[in-house]
Amino acid sequence: MSGGNGRPGDVFSFHIPGNVVFGDGTVDRLPGIVRELGANYPLVLIGRTLCKTGVLRSVRGILDSSGISHGVYDQIYPEPYVESVGAAADLARAGGHDLMIGIGGGSTMDFTKAAAVMAPGGLNILDLVGRDRIPRKGLPTIMIPTTSGSGSEVSPVAIFTFSDEKVKKGIVSPLITPDAAIVDPELTHGLPPKVTADTGMDALIHAVESFLSINANPLSETLSLAAVAHIAGSLESAVKNGRDAGARRMMSMGSLMAGMAFAMAGTAAVHALAYPLGGEFHIPHGTANTVMFRHVMEFNLEGNSVKFARLARSMSDETKNMPDTDAARFSIDWMIDLARNIGVVTRLRDLGIPESAISGMAEAASGETRLLSNNPRSMDKKQIEEIYRKAW
Template sequence: MNSFSFNGAGEVIFGRGAVSRLPELAGRYGKGPVLVALDPYFSRSVLKERVARELKAAGIAAVFFDQIEAEPDPRSAEAGARTARRKGCNLVIGIGGGSALDTAKGLAILAGNPGKVTDYVGLDRVPGPGLPTILVPTTAGTGSEVTFTAVFTSRKTKSKGGINSRFLYPAVALLDPDLTLSLPPAVTAQTGMDALTHAMEAYTSNKANPLSDLVALKAVALIGGSLKRAVQKGSDLEARENMLLGSLLAGLALANAGVTAVHAMAYPLGALFNIPHGLANAVLLPYVLEFNRSACPERFARLGALLAGTGEASTAEQGARQCVRKVVRLSRAIGIPEKLSDLKIPRKAIPQMAPAALKVARPIENNPRPITEEDIAALYRKMY
């Protein structure tokens, strides 16, 4: 067995109504001011009013920052860091989907270190800790609340890059399923497939370890059993709880075992065509599973059995094929498109996308089946 380590948020708090613990948790760091990086989706929401009121009642000054974009540009984190410094903030609270949480993590790092986002893109390039963070996800998808990654998409260079550093691990991941009840069906579907992708890729990654396996398998069981319900009936609390727990566990799996070629191939779709991260992964997932399944059929068979809610197939190869079929069926049931043409991506972009995907080095290294630029181009071509 390879040696391994296992990390996540300093503390994980999960449960209905958990968001009401925010003032108490923020109070551990003093009376503020705290910078609250809030998804603009909540700019005029009851949630914002509630957080503002409860922090104020606890005597904690809050500065709200909502210049956050979907697939955030480095500039949003840099602007947030300037605000945090100017106001003398001692803590960053991030509330929202993956883009808001990544912005919160990025700005917290920049508030405690010189330089800008591009200086730290890559692995372990951040010199020291930034401000501590408390992260509150409102989608069941990215798992960003427990990972050491913040991804930014430069509008100027049309490229995507992640800061990966242990200093990005949040102090607290605060998960409240009530916050996900109002998530629209399409967002539930796309972010849920992102979480499923994290778990399936981590379980079949070359860097998988016994602890990441445990959380990945549990995540696949939870998401496989609840995603369709959460999309079809958003108010189903049990489905929402399972999805949020599933995405948390998938995030832990991803943070420790990495992801594979699906995420690498999704990068150019986001960078060049602004396709939301979850949607890009969701469309790619069945194709890459089909490509990879021969590399570790036993592992894919186990995932297939979990998705089917049945015992394992009689042979690993059959089970691995069942795994791909199950993912295709789930995707269809929740309205995920099946082709790159459905996303309006022109075929002529493939010669640009394939080398860009190959450059996403770590997911490519983690892929259980060696994959070349020509393989990637062939996979993209299959998607028309």
């Protein structure tokens, strides 16, 4: 029987929401899911930008027409500070809300996960940062993503900015995995091209990093490769024509699969090196990942060309008859070409970050051990600094 000497991915557990609903128009099913979870008085959480669009009005209409009274908290800003969660948790506690519905991109869904844990009271959010630090479940949550990127609707991760430390850090626990997710691709149709491109690159990088993670397993690898194929076949179309319903469906599915894959296998050094860019310079998450991608991947290539070649074969038919080493290189070039075609910056200097910031960023990134420990090749601070210099 199994001993203790296997690869990291030989033993795994897989927490995902108990109900994942996918398809155009499925946001209509929200009232039924609220009731399935035994709730009567949900709090809807939404970001400042999105609450000005028709999405909030339409979700409120769906709840109202089923007689579900509810509250709204709309003070969520992109890449939120960890301290900002308290006000939403207090509102839920004071109002007697018994469920939270997070509508938006990764920032809003992550915020909702943390607010739901804090709502019953008695916890300090700073004690929850890291892996498995949450002592009990909070209010149940339903996530409704409006981007195809973060995978937060199915993941056990909530990322926040910390004003003192200029880095981003995660709260990670199966106790914040949402109870239900409604992935309705129609909600992404109005997303501007720039946000579609940025969040789409994030989803693609989730798929690639989870596939290469040393904690990958046969189930996560299957989801990662399927995610790569879905996103590779649709991201450019979704950016160029946001109303392309087929492309939007493919992106929603790819992002969902990538989220499930990294819920098991994690993300790795691209995310670790990208976080200081977000924490200190407020670079959008997908762009931060994209500028670090090429040079982290070139570092990871050593000893891993067979896996890179499998990625390449999910990206493009052109690689069918290529030797593995050529296909492996192709996978990196192909992703950089895609990023350029959809207008995502691929070099650090083009983001206005001074070269003098590199040693500080290397210091911060080397502390992201939760992510670096998944990377297929270990890297020390000196190597991290070299990668930043190449990326600059």
